[in-house]
Amino acid sequence: MLKLFKLLGNKRLFILLMGLIFFIAIMGFTLGPRTNLSWPEKFVKDTVGFVQSIFYRPTSYIAGLIEDVSNLRALQEENERLKIALSHYTRDKAIYNRIEQENARLYELHKFTEAQKNQYNYTYRIAHVVSVNNDPINRTIKLNLGSNDGVKVGYAVISAEGLVGTVSRVGNFTSTVKLVTTMDAKDPNSNGISATAQGKENEVFGIVETFDTNKGMFLMNKIDDPSSIAIDDTIVSSGVGGAFPRGMVIGQVKDIQVGEYGMTYTAFIEPAASFSDWKELIVVYTPEVLE
Numbered sequence: 001m002l003k004l005f006k007l008l009g010n011k012r013l014f015i016l017l018m019g020l021i022f023f024i025a026i027m028g029f030t031l032g033p034r035t036n037l038s039w040p041e042k043f044v045k046d047t048v049g050f051v052q053s054i055f056y057r058p059t060s061y062i063a064g065l066i067e068d069v070s071n072l073r074a075l076q077e078e079n080e081r082l083k084i085a086l087s088h089y090t091r092d093k094a095i096y097n098r099i100e101q102e103n104a105r106l107y108e109l110h111k112f113t114e115a116q117k118n119q120y121n122y123t124y125r126i127a128h129v130v131s132v133n134n135d136p137i138n139r140t141i142k143l144n145l146g147s148n149d150g151v152k153v154g155y156a157v158i159s160a161e162g163l164v165g166t167v168s169r170v171g172n173f174t175s176t177v178k179l180v181t182t183m184d185a186k187d188p189n190s191n192g193i194s195a196t197a198q199g200k201e202n203e204v205f206g207i208v209e210t211f212d213t214n215k216g217m218f219l220m221n222k223i224d225d226p227s228s229i230a231i232d233d234t235i236v237s238s239g240v241g242g243a244f245p246r247g248m249v250i251g252q253v254k255d256i257q258v259g260e261y262g263m264t265y266t267a268f269i270e271p272a273a274s275f276s277d278w279k280e281l282i283v284v285y286t287p288e289v290l291e
Contacts (some may be wrong), residue, residue, distance in 0.1 A: 102279070121287055122245055122284050122285065122286055122287065123284075123285035123287075124282050124283070124284060124285070125145065125149070125282065125283050125285065126280050126281075126282055127143040127144055127145040127157075127175075127280065127281055127282070127283050128143065128144045128279070128280055129141055129142070129143060129144075129278045129279060129280065129281060130142040130143060130144050130174060132278075138178075138182060139179050139181065139182055140165075140168065140176050140177060140178055140179065141164075141165075141176070141177045141179070141278065141281075142174050142175070142176055142177070143157070143174060143175050143176075143177060143281060143283065144173065144174060145173075145174070145175055145283055146170055146171045146172050146173040146174045146175050147170050147171065147172055147175075148172050148173060150285065151167060151170050151175045151283055151285075152167065152170060153167055153168065153169065153170055154166055154167060154243070155167040155283055155284060155285065155286065156237075156244050156245050156248055156283075156284040156286070157177045157281050157282065157283055157284070158248055158249075158273075158281065158282050158284060159273045159274070159278065159281055159282070160282075161249070161272045161273045161274060162248070162249040162250060162251060162271065162272025162273040163180055163193075163237065163244075163248045163249060163250050163272070163273060164177065164179060164180065164273050164275070164278075164281060165177045165178050165179040165180050165181075165182075166178055166180075166191075166244075167283070175283075177281070179275065180193070180208075180211065180218075180250075180271075181211045181213075181271070181275060182211070183208070183209060183210055183211050183218075184209075184210055184211070185209040185210045185219075185221075190209070191243050192207040192208060192209030193207065193208040193209070193237050193243070193244050193250065194207060194237065194238045194239070194240040194241050194243070194244070195207065195208045195220055195235050195236065195237055195238055195250060196235070196236060196237075196238040197228070197229050197233040197234065197235060197236075197253075198233070198234040198235070198236050198249075199234075200228060200229070200233070203225070203228040203229075204223065204225075204228045204229045204233075205222075205223070205224070205238065205240075206220040206221060206222050206223040206267065207220065207221050207222050208220045208221075208235070208250055208269065209221060212268075215268065216270075216271070217251075217254065217268045217269055217270055217271070218235075218250060218251060218268070218269040218271060219266055219267075219268065219269070220235060220253075220266065220267040220268075220269055221259060221264065221266050222259070222264045223256075223259075223264055223265040223266065223267060224264060224265075226256055226265040229253060229256060229265075229267060230253065231253050231254065231255070231256070232252055232253060232254075233252065233253045234249060234251075234252055234272075235249075235250045235251055235252070235253060235267070235269050236248060236249050236250060237250065245284050245286045248284070249272045250269055250271070250272060251269040251270045251271045251272045252269065252270050252272070253267050253268070253269060253270075254268050254269070254270045255267070255268040256268075
């Protein structure tokens with residue numbers, strides 16, 4: 001026993017002995033699997049596992065943190081790409097809607113002019129509205145066609161729905177259109193429109209020469225036989241006198257009353273044209289004034 005204490009008192013010998021025990025334990029631990037482990041092997045295995053757990057947890061935490069930061073950066077970049085794609089989509093959608101609306105308008109105008117070409121020997125040309133003068137006394141619009149395009153004073157201007165007005169002034173590249181809603185029989189400079197009911201050209205004849213701003217309707221005067229015209233008849237220009245081309249749609253009959261002197265009748269015509277929000281209009285080139 002005394003020799004054992006002396007042996008343990010020798011530090012070098014004690015360290016060597018402990019190293020030998022540790023080496024034997026490691027050798028036993030690294031050998032093939034066994035059912036029962038010795039207590040040194042168990043001690044070493046538990047110690048190693050404990051030390052590994054101490055280092056593994058913070059290491060895995062740091063690795064996970066680095067991975068999360070990397071994923072967050074990738075997510076931010078993806079969000080930026082999606083925002084750019086969304087802005088492009090919004091811009092392209094607006095452009096598409098505008099083109100679709102413009103194509104729809106032009107398609108309607110094209111159908112209208114084709115139908116007219118098949119019926120009357122007129123030439124039609126689409127013009128874009130440049131500006132609108134909303135003066136209630138002298139409301140006019142300006143088109144981007146002028147004398148260089150063959151436009152002349154007196155040409156009729158129509159929309160896809162109906163008659164809009166006549167060209168009152170012409171420049172080289174633009175022309176001014178006086179709206180038919182400014183017509184007044186008391187104005188010596190106002191020209192009336194010889195009109196008839198569509199499908200009854202040989203039965204009805206009258207003059208559209210006034211626009212009632214309060215009722216928002218044209219007054220078709222000098223109708224001799226009221227039985228030849230009916231509510232909801234479509235009124236068109238007759239072409240008599242040459243001031244307006246034949247067959248331009250003016251509107252629909254909404255009421256028929258006895259005229260001012262009781263000798264003739266007056267029809268109240270609701271305009272076919274809307275007289276608002278124009279993008280394009282059509283200038284009618286009549287063959288009577290073509291050179």
